[in-house]
Amino acid sequence: MFNEERDSPQFDWNQLGDIIWGRPILGSRTTVMAYRLMQFTLRDAMIRHVGVELANRIFYEAGQQAGKAMYQQLAAPEDFTHFVQQLTDLLEEQSIGLLKVEKADLDNNRFTLTVAEDLDCSGLPESNEMLCTFDEGLLAGLFAAYLGDDFMVKETDCWCTGDRVCRFEVKPVKAP
Numbered sequence: 001m002f003n004e005e006r007d008s009p010q011f012d013w014n015q016l017g018d019i020i021w022g023r024p025i026l027g028s029r030t031t032v033m034a035y036r037l038m039q040f041t042l043r044d045a046m047i048r049h050v051g052v053e054l055a056n057r058i059f060y061e062a063g064q065q066a067g068k069a070m071y072q073q074l075a076a077p078e079d080f081t082h083f084v085q086q087l088t089d090l091l092e093e094q095s096i097g098l099l100k101v102e103k104a105d106l107d108n109n110r111f112t113l114t115v116a117e118d119l120d121c122s123g124l125p126e127s128n129e130m131l132c133t134f135d136e137g138l139l140a141g142l143f144a145a146y147l148g149d150d151f152m153v154k155e156t157d158c159w160c161t162g163d164r165v166c167r168f169e170v171k172p173v174k175a176p
């Protein structure tokens with residue numbers, strides 16, 4: 001799991017740079033192909049060096065860090081609905097995916113979320129692998145930042161396993 005003291009250097013939003021200044025013609029535009037080409041070749045290289053399990057953990061932890069940084073970009077949420085609304089808008093605006101909350105148990109902080117048209121996996125060939133490890137970490141980081149506890153996120157359905165949305169179970173790390 002991501003540990004703030006141990007893991008340095010720390011990602012800072014400023015590392016993303018001044019995109020409009022640096023890319024006056026192309027701006028923020030990119031393509032899913034460019035993203036997936038980097039993501040899957042990087043994943044392959046990591047697997048060659050450290051194996052699947054550790055590669056997945058690295059993606060998960062990177063996602064957690066991204067989620068925490070992304071949370072800082074949201075306005076302070078007034079309540080859960082406001083948090084979800086901002087998150088849904090941001091994920092759609094950044095073309096990451098179309099988020100829906102399928103179940104929310106606010107007493108126990110357990111949630112089921114779906115992401116349609118997911119940036120990582122929608123349209124990929126079927127396999128037995130749940131591929132959206134970065135997204136698991138991203139959601140874990142976002143929920144941890146909002147609810148102030150450590151969260152664990154597990155993908156239970158994925159495009160790659162034959163479903164047409166990715167489904168994520170979110171729960172506190174210390175939940176039974």
Ligand SMILES: [Zn+2]
Binds near residue numbers: 165
């Ligand atoms: Zn997926």
